[in-house]
Amino acid sequence: MPHSSATGSLDSSQEGLCSERHAASLATAGPLAVTEAQRMAEFLNVLADPTRLRLISLLAAEEYCVCDLASNLGMTDSAISHQLRALRAARLVTYRKVGRQVFYQLHDHHVLELYQTVREHLNEES
Amino acid sequence: MPHSSATGSLDSSQEGLCSERHAASLATAGPLAVTEAQRMAEFLNVLADPTRLRLISLLAAEEYCVCDLASNLGMTDSAISHQLRALRAARLVTYRKVGRQVFYQLHDHHVLELYQTVREHLNEES
DNA sequence: CAAATACATGAACACATGCTCATGCATTTG
DNA sequence: CAAATGCATGAGCATGTGTTCATGTATTTG
Numbered sequence: 541m542p543h544s545s546a547t548g549s550l551d552s553s554q555e556g557l558c559s560e561r562h563a564a565s566l567a568t569a570g571p572l573a574v575t576e577a578q579r580m581a582e583f584l585n586v587l588a589d590p591t592r593l594r595l596i597s598l599l600a601a602e603e604y605c606v607c608d609l610a611s612n613l614g615m616t617d618s619a620i621s622h623q624l625r626a627l628r629a630a631r632l633v634t635y636r637k638v639g640r641q642v643f644y645q646l647h648d649h650h651v652l653e654l655y656q657t658v659r660e661h662l663n664e665e666s
Numbered sequence: 667m668p669h670s671s672a673t674g675s676l677d678s679s680q681e682g683l684c685s686e687r688h689a690a691s692l693a694t695a696g697p698l699a700v701t702e703a704q705r706m707a708e709f710l711n712v713l714a715d716p717t718r719l720r721l722i723s724l725l726a727a728e729e730y731c732v733c734d735l736a737s738n739l740g741m742t743d744s745a746i747s748h749q750l751r752a753l754r755a756a757r758l759v760t761y762r763k764v765g766r767q768v769f770y771q772l773h774d775h776h777v778l779e780l781y782q783t784v785r786e787h788l789n790e791e792s
Numbered sequence: 793c794a795a796a797t798a799c800a801t802g803a804a805c806a807c808a809t810g811c812t813c814a815t816g817c818a819t820t821t822g
Numbered sequence: 823c824a825a826a827t828g829c830a831t832g833a834g835c836a837t838g839t840g841t842t843c844a845t846g847t848a849t850t851t852g
Binding site: 545574578581593597608653654 | 667694696697698700703705707708709711712713714715716717718720723724727729776779780782783784785786787788789790
Binding site for chain 4: 582603606607618620621622624625637640641642663
C-alpha cells in the first residue's frame with residue numbers, strides 16, 4: 541500500500557485539544573460535502589463575472605436604475621437586465637420600482653463585505 | 667432626460683468628508699475598471715467549482731498526495747490532477763515531490779481565510 | 793532492464809454561460 | 823387611446839469549462 545494512509549490521521553485534533561471554538565468555525569470545519577460544495581460554487585459563480593462585479597462595485601456606492609447601470613458600463617440594457625436577474629436569483633440585490641424605472645441596490649452589508657474582502661485580498665499580494 | 671442623472675452624484679464624498687481611511691479601503695473604493703474586474707472574476711472562477719472547493723477543504727486540514735485526494739473525492743486521478751493544475755496556476759496551492767508522489771498543500775493562510783470567509787457567510791444567512 | 797506506480801497532459805465531448813436580437817409587458821406621455 | 827419609454831425575457835449563437843480517455847514521463851520495484 542503505497543498511499544500515505546491519510547485516513548490514519550483523522551484523529552488529529554490539530555494544535556492541542558481545544559473543544560471550545562466559536563460557532564462559525566464549528567459549522568465550517570472539515571471537508572465539504574458535495575451538496576454544500578455545489579451551493580458554495582453556485583454562489584461564487586455569481587460573483588465570478590466581470591460584468592456582475594462591476595455592477596456590484598457601482599451599487600456599493602448608491603442605487604441605480606437599469607439604464608444608468610448600462611450606460612455606466614457601456615453595455616446594452618438587455619445585457620445588464622440579464623445579469624441583474626442572476627444577481628436577484630442569488631439574492632445579492634434588491635430592487636424598487638419607481639414609475640417605469642427599477643432601482644437596484646445591494647441586498648445587505650453582507651454582499652458588500654464579501655465583495656470588498658475579495659477585492660482587498662487581490663490588491664494585497666503578488 | 668428621464669435618467670436619474672447618476673453622474674450628478676459623483677462628488678458625493680459619502681458620510682461626511684473623511685479623507686483618512688485605511689489603505690485597503692483606499693485601494694478598493696469606487697467602481698471597478700474592466701481589467702481589475704476581469705482579474706477578480708478570474709480568481710473567483712477558480713474558487714467557484716465544487717471539486718476545487720472540496721480539494722481546498724481537504725487541504726485546509728493537511729497535505730495530501732494526488733491519489734489520496736482523488737479517492738477522498740471519489741474521482742479519477744486524472745480529473746483531480748487537472749483541477750490541481752488550475753489551483754497551481756492560480757497560486758492557491760503548492761506541492762512537493764516525494765518519490766513518485768506529489769503532496770499538495772494550500773499556498774498560504776490567505777487562501778484558507780478567504781475560503782473560510784465565504785463558507786461562513788453562506789452558513790449564516792437564509 | 794522490465795513492469796508497475798503516481799502523476800501530468802492533450803484531445804474530445806457534453807454542458808454551461810454571456811451576449812445579441814427580437815419581442816413582450818407595464819407605465820408614462822401626448 | 824396611441825406612441826414612447828424602461829425593463830424583462832426567450833431563443834440562438836459563440837465561447838468557455840470539467841470530465842473522460844488515451845498517452846507520456848519520472849520513479850520505484852522485482
